[in-house]
Amino acid sequence: MPQESALYTHGHHESVLRSHNWRTAANSAGYLLGSLLPHMQILDIGCGPGTITADLAALVPDGQVTGLEHAPAVLDQARATAAARGVENIRFTVGDVHALDFPDNTFCVTHAHQVLQHVGDPVQALREMRRVTKPGGIVAVRDADYATMTWYPEVEGMADWLDLYRRVARANGGEPDAGRRLHAWARRAGFPQESITATAGTWCYQTPEERTWWSELWADRTVASSYSEIAVDGGHATADELTRIAAAWREWGAQEDGWFSMLHGEVLCRV
Secondary structure, three states, X not given: OOOOOOOOXXXXXXXXXXXXXXXXXXXXXXXXXXXXXXXXXXXXXXXXXXXXHHHXXXXXXXXXXXXXXXXXXXXXXXXXXXXXXXXXXEEXXXXXXXXXXXXXXXXXXXXXXXXXXXXXXXXXXXXXXXXXXXXEEEEEEEEEOHHHOEEEOOOOOHHHHHHHHHHHHHHOXXXXXXXXXXXXHHHHOOOOHHHEEEEEEEEEEXXXXXXXXXXXXXXXXXXXXXXXXXXXXXXOOOHHHXXXXXXXHHXXXXXXXXXXXXXXXXXXXXX
16 A cells, blocks of 8 residues: 655644644544534544544544644643543544545544645545545545635745745645645545535634734744745755744834735535
8 A cells, every 4th residue: 555755845834733723623624523413433544633533522422533744742741631521532542644544434524624734645645535434424625725725914034934845745746736736636535526515715814912822823833944944955045034934024024014814725525
């Protein structure tokens, strides 16, 4: 079976987990929630620190949620998240979405948030997600689309950040503009068009608190995370260029009229 060939661009630096820990089922999987039933068995792929996973487990109290992560180190935090919330119908495991270690027809829902943009073969990943989902079940996927990210006001250096990020992500084997491709990837994975419901969702950061949080985490990620090391080691940017981009993020965050929005593609695929 194929194995992961892409390098995860973000890594799990504190600045990355600052963002991941903010995510909830409500703000990151709202398109799926109306389809959940209390008894369901759910696989949450790319669970990270487990905030969405724990939310899903609370929504299926008579069911079970399995959180799967390619990077084992972050699962300690995921387990701590579940324990702090008192969620017991949840377990965590290490695995590769390209070759899931589960029998056919295991789960009622197979979910992945912000995963397919980072994998080497998103179509194979969707085939595996389909395989482990029961007939009549749901494969639910949501991914950002970096080319659609937009902000105000225009601060010098912000456009350089977006161009650099997309180049680094693609050099790592991923596709940063995954959101617009999800429905096409699902069809290539064998889902008939009539089984796919494609939608879009947004995140928007505008209040002073939101701007500070968003700009600071990206400034820190730009100079201190594995992303910064990959950018420099891969010859995509110098350390000085990254410092300049981090300063641009902080300058944007300080703007009273600052506004930032990011679009996500979403698909619900019936098996």
